[in-house]
Amino acid sequence: MSKEKPLILLTNDDGYKAPGIRHLVEVARKFGDVLLVGPMKGQSGMSHAVTLHEPIRLKKISEEPGLRVYACSGTPADCVKIALNQILDVKPDLLLSGINHGSNSSVSLFYSGTVAAAVEGCMNSIPSIAFSVDNHSIDADFGLAMHYAEPVIREALKYGLPDITCLNINFPDIPKDDCKGIRVCRQTRGVWKEEFEHRVDPQGRDYYWLTGFFSNEEPNETDTDEFLIQQNYAAIVPIKVDVTDYDAISVIGEWKLDN
Amino acid sequence: MSKEKPLILLTNDDGYKAPGIRHLVEVARKFGDVLLVGPMKGQSGMSHAVTLHEPIRLKKISEEPGLRVYACSGTPADCVKIALNQILDVKPDLLLSGINHGSNSSVSLFYSGTVAAAVEGCMNSIPSIAFSVDNHSIDADFGLAMHYAEPVIREALKYGLPDITCLNINFPDIPKDDCKGIRVCRQTRGVWKEEFEHRVDPQGRDYYWLTGFFSNEEPNETDTDEFLIQQNYAAIVPIKVDVTDYDAISVIGEWKLDN
Numbered sequence: 001m002s003k004e005k006p007l008i009l010l011t012n013d014d015g016y017k018a019p020g021i022r023h024l025v026e027v028a029r030k031f032g033d034v035l036l037v038g039p040m041k042g043q044s045g046m047s048h049a050v051t052l053h054e055p056i057r058l059k060k061i062s063e064e065p066g067l068r069v070y071a072c073s074g075t076p077a078d079c080v081k082i083a084l085n086q087i088l089d090v091k092p093d094l095l096l097s098g099i100n101h102g103s104n105s106s107v108s109l110f111y112s113g114t115v116a117a118a119v120e121g122c123m124n125s126i127p128s129i130a131f132s133v134d135n136h137s138i139d140a141d142f143g144l145a146m147h148y149a150e151p152v153i154r155e156a157l158k159y160g161l162p163d164i165t166c167l168n169i170n171f172p173d174i175p176k177d178d179c180k181g182i183r184v185c186r187q188t189r190g191v192w193k194e195e196f197e198h199r200v201d202p203q204g205r206d207y208y209w210l211t212g213f214f215s216n217e218e219p220n221e222t223d224t225d226e227f228l229i230q231q232n233y234a235a236i237v238p239i240k241v242d243v244t245d246y247d248a249i250s251v252i253g254e255w256k257l258d259n
Numbered sequence: 260m261s262k263e264k265p266l267i268l269l270t271n272d273d274g275y276k277a278p279g280i281r282h283l284v285e286v287a288r289k290f291g292d293v294l295l296v297g298p299m300k301g302q303s304g305m306s307h308a309v310t311l312h313e314p315i316r317l318k319k320i321s322e323e324p325g326l327r328v329y330a331c332s333g334t335p336a337d338c339v340k341i342a343l344n345q346i347l348d349v350k351p352d353l354l355l356s357g358i359n360h361g362s363n364s365s366v367s368l369f370y371s372g373t374v375a376a377a378v379e380g381c382m383n384s385i386p387s388i389a390f391s392v393d394n395h396s397i398d399a400d401f402g403l404a405m406h407y408a409e410p411v412i413r414e415a416l417k418y419g420l421p422d423i424t425c426l427n428i429n430f431p432d433i434p435k436d437d438c439k440g441i442r443v444c445r446q447t448r449g450v451w452k453e454e455f456e457h458r459v460d461p462q463g464r465d466y467y468w469l470t471g472f473f474s475n476e477e478p479n480e481t482d483t484d485e486f487l488i489q490q491n492y493a494a495i496v497p498i499k500v501d502v503t504d505y506d507a508i509s510v511i512g513e514w515k516l517d518n
Contacts, residue, residue: 047336048306048369055458055466074469077306077370081454082467107382109502110307111336116369123366123450148516155514164448165504167511184512186503189423191382195340199314207314208341210333238507243368244445245424248497252426253443255414257407 005066006032006157009092009121011079012100013043013113016061016071020099023142024131025067027149028096031157033066035092037083039113040071044102048116049075058082076113080120094156095121098131099145101138105170105225105235106188106214115168115239122166122241127156129166134229135173144176148234164241172229182234188224189217264325265291265416268351268380270338271359272302272372275320275330279358282401283390284326286408287355290416292325294351296342298372299330303361307375308334317341335372339379353415354380357390358404360397364429364484364494365447365473374427374498381425381500386415388425393488394432403435407493423500431488441493447483448476 008028012021016038028034040059057073070087072079080095097117104112114130121128131149133140152169161167168187172179195212216226225235267287271280275297287293299318316332329346331338339354356376363371373389380387390408392399411428420426427446431438454471475485484494 042312045309045311046306047308047375049308050304050306050370050469052304052469053301055468056455057464057466078469081451081469085453085455086457086467107500110375110378110382110500111309116306119369123369125450151514151516155516159514162504162507162510165507182516184508186505186508187501189501191384192340194344196315196344198345205316207316208345209314210309210311210337210340236511238504238511239502240504240507241366241369242446242448243498243502245421245497245499246445248421248424248499249443249445251421252495252497255410255418257410257414257441 006093007090008032008034009083009095010034010036011076011097011117012038013046013076014101015039015042016069018101019138020101020142023146024096024099024149027146028153029066031153032093035068035083035087037070037072037079037087039076039079040073043075043113045111046075046113047111048077048119051075051078056082058086076117077120080117084124092126094153095126095128096131099142100132101140102132102136103134103170104130104132104168105229106190108214109168118166119239119241122164127161129156130168133171133173141175144174144179144234145171147176148182165238166241168237168239169234170225170229171234172232174232178232179234180232182236183228184236184238185223185225185228187237188226190226191215191217265352266349267291267293268342268354269293269295270335270356270376271297272305272335273360274298274301275328277360278397279360279401282405283355283358283408286405287412288325290412291352294327294342294346296329296331296338296346298335298338299332302334302372304370305334305372306370307336307378309336310334315341317345335376336379339376343383351385353412354385354387355390358401359391360399361391361395362393362429363389363391363427364488365449367473368427377425378498378500381423386420388415389427392430392432400434403433403438403493404430406435407441424497425500427496427498428493429484429488430493431491433491437491438493439491441495442487443495443497444482444484444487446496447485449485450474450476
């Protein structure tokens, strides 16, 4: 089947109605035909989860020239899978995930449904890019992200991405004009700390809310995404969908394991 | 606080009652005091999801010398977090996840709650190891996994693991005596294909079950976990908790992004 325009698949983890993905639709439509398959409800923190134990529903929300919108009951990874397997009969030229309401920099990417959707696209040999803004609110300002999404999409369609590599792009929560530029960098080393708030319910039973704060374990390293974002840059981390620690193979190979 | 014996934290994604983790308890107790914090219910395919939108419950199940067991209402990653933040006041010497009922080789590791728990431990600077057997049934044979878990635990306690590295160990579904040995190797390149079964409910509405098969995209590469498992080896893949594609930084750095 020949395609006149590029076909761009969009998803997210905040749900198909979220302002972030609606802003991304605006930019993506300048470049091609858009298929949006987003979760019916918010799926924040769902990482690369897939729905194994209940059936998945898929609902067509709207169709107009250049834009089809579906809602899926599953996770962001489910959205990508069902788009590729049940809706499309050709592979998309590009997958865009987001724009997420909230940062997915550093190790937060491991918890992120937005980034996982890009990883899922990448596994399926589709150039895939996750976008996130460091502001959780429904009213987050997406102006900066939209400003850079345009050249990013243009270049990704032109050059593609390296084999088994996708992009995790994070934007500081600042007006477009305050941003110093966009840089390609590495994942910051960090960890979430003091993560629970303990409460007692009216029946006297304990419960816990996941909370905590992000601790940057290398705050002075200038080539990391957290450092750059703190300095008012947008940060692109190329992610490899091969997590093998090649240097460690020989180290662990020295262990005495044949009892 | 001084510790007489190593402290070993165990978790999984099949639930705290699963045979796999009970077998791992048996082996781990030979080396130290065990704290088991497992999900209350099965959490297969939950990847690195965390519970953000509902409270988490934690229930003490049992306590005897050398073994404490808790059940947590959350995901495997939640189990690790709550163990470190609400139960323990010292860091464990080792985290073991599994033994999973089902393979987590190749890209299946991205969907795996078992592997995510090890990644979470690793982020918290704990040597962390995930174990999985290529058999989903409740009656899976854990003899081979238990055979190798013993020297793996011994060597991990002796040498630790490289910085920000954890291990993903997969066992073929064969009797111990049929196994040719254990090898350290890399993640196989692959993808899940034809992933949905479409059905229609009694009300005439469509629904979908996630299904499909794993496609090995490099079936002849002898240094990959899938190849080795097919050849009746146990396979250890060291995983790095930094997913940056360092080679891609300069490639993407060539893009024209400053509009």
